[in-house]
Amino acid sequence: MAALPIPALHASHGGCWLRDADSTRTVSKGGAVMAAADTPLLILNAPLVATRLGYPDLSGLDLLELFAFVHPARFVVPTPKGLAHALDLPEPGADAEVPQLLQQAAGALLETCESEEWLEREGAWTALQSLVRMRWPWATLLTGRIAKPQRAERWLFSRLPEWEESPDHPQPRQVFLDKDAVLHRLEDLTGSGAEQRPGQRAYAADATYAFEPREKSGNPRLLLAQAGTGIGKTLGYLAPASLWSNEAGGTVWVSTYTKALQRQLRQESRRAWPERRSDGSRPVVVRKGRENYLCLLNLEDALQGGFAGRAAILAQLVARWAAYSRDGDMIGGDLPGWLGTLFRQRGITSLTDRRGECVYAGCPHYRKCFIERASRASAGADLVIANHALVMVNAARGRDVAARPTRIVFDEGHHVFDAADSTFAAALSGTETIELRRWVIGPEKASRGRRRGLSARLADIVSYDEAGSKAITAARAAAEALPGDSWMQRIVEGAPWGPLEELLAAVRATVYARDESGGQEAGYGLETEAAGLDGAFIEIAQAAREALADLRQPLIRLGVRLEALLEDPPDWLDGTGRARLEGARHSLSWRIDTLAGWEALLERLGGPADPEYVDWLAVDRSEAREYDIGIHRRWLDPMKPFAKVVLEPAHGVIMTSATLRDGDDWGKAIARSGAEHIGVMPHLTAQDSPFDYAAQAEVLIVTDVPRGDIPSLAAAYARLIEASGGGALGLFTAIRRLRAVHGRIADRLARAGLPLYAQHVDPIDTGTLVDIFRDDPAASLLGTDALRDGVDVPGHSLRLVVMEQVPWPRPSILHRARRLAGGGGSYDDTIIRARLAQAFGRLIRSKDDHGHFVVLSSAFPSRLLSAFPEGTPIRRISLEEALQRVAAHASGESDHEGENARPLF
Numbered sequence: 001m002a003a004l005p006i007p008a009l010h011a012s013h014g015g016c017w018l019r020d021a022d023s024t025r026t027v028s029k030g031g032a033v034m035a036a037a038d039t040p041l042l043i044l045n046a047p048l049v050a051t052r053l054g055y056p057d058l059s060g061l062d063l064l065e066l067f068a069f070v071h072p073a074r075f076v077v078p079t080p081k082g083l084a085h086a087l088d089l090p091e092p093g094a095d096a097e098v099p100q101l102l103q104q105a106a107g108a109l110l111e112t113c114e115s116e117e118w119l120e121r122e123g124a125w126t127a128l129q130s131l132v133r134m135r136w137p138w139a140t141l142l143t144g145r146i147a148k149p150q151r152a153e154r155w156l157f158s159r160l161p162e163w164e165e166s167p168d169h170p171q172p173r174q175v176f177l178d179k180d181a182v183l184h185r186l187e188d189l190t191g192s193g194a195e196q197r198p199g200q201r202a203y204a205a206d207a208t209y210a211f212e213p214r215e216k217s218g219n220p221r222l223l224l225a226q227a228g229t230g231i232g233k234t235l236g237y238l239a240p241a242s243l244w245s246n247e248a249g250g251t252v253w254v255s256t257y258t259k260a261l262q263r264q265l266r267q268e269s270r271r272a273w274p275e276r277r278s279d280g281s282r283p284v285v286v287r288k289g290r291e292n293y294l295c296l297l298n299l300e301d302a303l304q305g306g307f308a309g310r311a312a313i314l315a316q317l318v319a320r321w322a323a324y325s326r327d328g329d330m331i332g333g334d335l336p337g338w339l340g341t342l343f344r345q346r347g348i349t350s351l352t353d354r355r356g357e358c359v360y361a362g363c364p365h366y367r368k369c370f371i372e373r374a375s376r377a378s379a380g381a382d383l384v385i386a387n388h389a390l391v392m393v394n395a396a397r398g399r400d401v402a403a404r405p406t407r408i409v410f411d412e413g414h415h416v417f418d419a420a421d422s423t424f425a426a427a428l429s430g431t432e433t434i435e436l437r438r439w440v441i442g443p444e445k446a447s448r449g450r451r452r453g454l455s456a457r458l459a460d461i462v463s464y465d466e467a468g469s470k471a472i473t474a475a476r477a478a479a480e481a482l483p484g485d486s487w488m489q490r491i492v493e494g495a496p497w498g499p500l501e502e503l504l505a506a507v508r509a510t511v512y513a514r515d516e517s518g519g520q521e522a523g524y525g526l527e528t529e530a531a532g533l534d535g536a537f538i539e540i541a542q543a544a545r546e547a548l549a550d551l552r553q554p555l556i557r558l559g560v561r562l563e564a565l566l567e568d569p570p571d572w573l574d575g576t577g578r579a580r581l582e583g584a585r586h587s588l589s590w591r592i593d594t595l596a597g598w599e600a601l602l603e604r605l606g607g608p609a610d611p612e613y614v615d616w617l618a619v620d621r622s623e624a625r626e627y628d629i630g631i632h633r634r635w636l637d638p639m640k641p642f643a644k645v646v647l648e649p650a651h652g653v654i655m656t657s658a659t660l661r662d663g664d665d666w667g668k669a670i671a672r673s674g675a676e677h678i679g680v681m682p683h684l685t686a687q688d689s690p691f692d693y694a695a696q697a698e699v700l701i702v703t704d705v706p707r708g709d710i711p712s713l714a715a716a717y718a719r720l721i722e723a724s725g726g727g728a729l730g731l732f733t734a735i736r737r738l739r740a741v742h743g744r745i746a747d748r749l750a751r752a753g754l755p756l757y758a759q760h761v762d763p764i765d766t767g768t769l770v771d772i773f774r775d776d777p778a779a780s781l782l783g784t785d786a787l788r789d790g791v792d793v794p795g796h797s798l799r800l801v802v803m804e805q806v807p808w809p810r811p812s813i814l815h816r817a818r819r820l821a822g823g824g825g826s827y828d829d830t831i832i833r834a835r836l837a838q839a840f841g842r843l844i845r846s847k848d849d850h851g852h853f854v855v856l857s858s859a860f861p862s863r864l865l866s867a868f869p870e871g872t873p874i875r876r877i878s879l880e881e882a883l884q885r886v887a888a889h890a891s892g893e894s895d896h897e898g899e900n901a902r903p904l905f
């Protein structure tokens with residue numbers, strides 16, 4: 001394989017390296033920028049290199065783009081090492097060797113295109129012709145290497161398979177599972193050679209409870225199952241679940257919060273079910289919200305001129321991927337998470353169906369649509385792997401009532417509350433209202449995209465049905481009252497237009513008037529209670545409410561009309577039109593509900609507060625830029641609507657997690673399950689972790705890093721990471737502190753061969769950051785909340801967790817209300833202990849894991865220590881002592897490398 005003789009550039013926090021001719025040399029950042037401006041260089045991950053160089057306009061021949069073209073839908077960690085692994089090339093030993101690797105990798109990828117063995121050849125020639133016209137930097141290098149096929153290649157949209165209609169499924173049989181049979185099934189799943197795990201057996205036996213016939217309508221069999229880390233709960237519940245689906249012929253939904261667990265479930269379910277049944281259908285299906293999947297109509301539009309410049313190149317690469325994708329899932333599926341960030345635009349999201357614009361059977365790609373395929377596949381599946389938000393949305397407004405889940409396992413059950421909180425929230429904001437306006441009217445300016453208003457989507461109604469047409473015209477006129485393009489600018493300039501913009505302007509003025517942060521919160525979101533509002537505000541709010549009601553009325557009339565047309569179809573309504581009307585009716589009723597929620601919210605302002613809800617006004621800002629203004633409403637207890645919508649119709653539900661209850665106390669876990677709202681007393685079970693925490697982990701509470709002192713905090717992080725030789729996960733409660741610490745230590749660590757990555761700093765999506773971290777034992781990762789339990793990295797790559805301080809809840813208006821209702825300080829303590837337990841849970845993922853959990857806080861209250869598993873040694877010590885312990889662990893590990901049991905503590 002010949003390396004590609006084009007100059008290559010690599011930049012890390014440790015410096016820059018340029019290879020031209022046959023030698024590699026270090027260059028300054030300025031030198032690197034000059035070289036890149038002179039000639040297109042080979043680079044890996046242009047946005048990341050651009051950030052390192054402080055030169056946002058960097059462009060060149062990005063190896064990741066070439067990889068996405070040559071091997072669409074194939075996984076690669078977007079680092080030099082990851083690229084080397086994916087292409088079977090020698091791993092670079094140091095930064096200086098990376099440019100040469102880039103040349104070799106380019107050579108290998110180009111050579112693949114000439115090879116007979118190239119698996120992803122189909123479609124490449126046709127895509128390349130478009131990419132040549134778009135002047136994609138790689139196009140000239142590929143031309144001549146990809147042979148023109150003998151026969152014209154089929155277009156993507158004709159190559160994708162069609163889904164098939166399946167008959168309605170009968171309801172599941174009522175069966176009683178024999179516990180011995182469940183334990184046998186568990187043995188089958190774990191393998192006969194596997195060690196017997198008593199905790200897992202007890203867990204599987206208890207989980208059977210949820211799969212037995214329900215005794216009373218509206219009363220599901222609800223099990224709360226605390227499962228200590230490492231008991232093997234996934235197979236523990238899959239054993240009764242698979243047996244039940246087999247015997248009853250029904251579908252079990254397993255709902256997760258993180259993608260890491262979805263991935264794990266996909267793997268573990270292979271032990272219980274084959275990839276395909278004898279009829280070719282899949283017994284296990286991963287199901288996500290529709291906004292995750294590629295919409296083929298949007299893609300077609302993008303390919304045919306809807307996207308311009310770099311975005312058009314992205315569309316071509318996405319089309320390459322779509323032909324090879326397992327399921328069309330763009331967010332966390334087999335589309336590389338890094339692809340979107342290479343193109344610095346919201347290209348990926350605009351290719352999904354985010355705005356409910358789907359025209360269903362009216363779409364030419366309906367029979368090949370990934371979303372329709374996924375929803376049909378789940379109806380006949382034995383196991384559906386989904387996430388909390390989807391299960392709740394599906395239960396609340398799923399199109400097909402018969403396909404709603406009735407046997408549900410909520411894994412990562414400690415997140416159900418938060419997921420319910422977001423699902424049942426209402427927000428009357430600028431971004432929400434402008435979306436609605438566009439849905440009704442269509443885009444304001446001449447748009448390149450296919451976005452259309454209601455009248456274009458329901459063109460046949462407009463032409464043939466007078467009553468429907470009148471309702472659409474009235475809705476269109478009423479929607480003019482909603483905020484339009486540049487609404488934020490008009491509000492900031494004091495010139496709002498229309499009743500809704502006036503309302504948002506009043507909200508903004510009130511929020512700023514009441515800001516008590518004294519500039520402390522500059523650049524971050526601001527909020528104030530929706531209480532004590534003056535008469536002028538209430539008047540503006542009522543005018544806005546009337547405007548919303550004026551829009552809701554014609555939408556209701558249109559809905560009624562669609563209903564009538566579907567019941568008694570006129571001649572002009574063919575099968576396709578009928579399916580389109582059904583789709584429209586569904587999205588219409590969702591909008592009508594949203595409008596009614598907004599009206600109720602406005603109606604309440606000025607009146608007595610409703611104790612069920614917490615309402616507040618907010619201005620959302622990021623990096624000092626305002627991006628939304630609105631009025632928010634949350635349920636004080638979101639488990640109330642959850643219980644009604646999800647629990648009550650279900651027959652069996654398991655909520656399970658390693659951190660469900662607080663210590664030994666079940667009280668709060670029961671309250672947080674929603675059970676009491678439907679008068680159900682849940683069954684309870686708890687299995688302790690089999691890990692030997694006394695020997696595997698140590699909690700170090702560092703008492704001499706002064707609070708609020710960023711230089712000391714940064715120094716502590718750097719020294720701890722150096723002491724452990726990387727492998728550290730740093731958790732922050734505020735983005736600004738994370739950035740400040742990262743800025744101070746990244747270069748220093750890079751020079752020591754310890755790469756440091758960070759959420760909110762590196763232009764890389766969180767999933768990819770975790771992949772990079774997992775792949776490199778010397779790397780460390782800094783992040784905020786999302787990483788606290790989104791990281792599943794067993795083994796050596798994660799051996800140190802550092803928390804900058806006690807993770808106090810953010811003192812928001814919503815938190816204050818719930819704290820008051822939930823017992824004050826003890827409410828906070830429960831939240832903090834749960835957060836600590838989740839963060840600690842990142843450290844020890846298997847019986848061979850060892851590590852330190854460090855909290856840089858002198859004021860760590862003793863009452864929070866019960867967050868850590870019993871037996872874990874806890875020491876309050878100085879930073880120097882902590883460094884010694886971490887360093888001793890690191891050197892102990894290298895002494896014991898390769899051994900399983902390492903007596904470190």
Ligand code: SF4
Binds near residue numbers: 295298359361369370
């Ligand atoms: S059916 Fe809907 S989501 Fe699917 S491709 Fe067509 S418009 Fe997109």
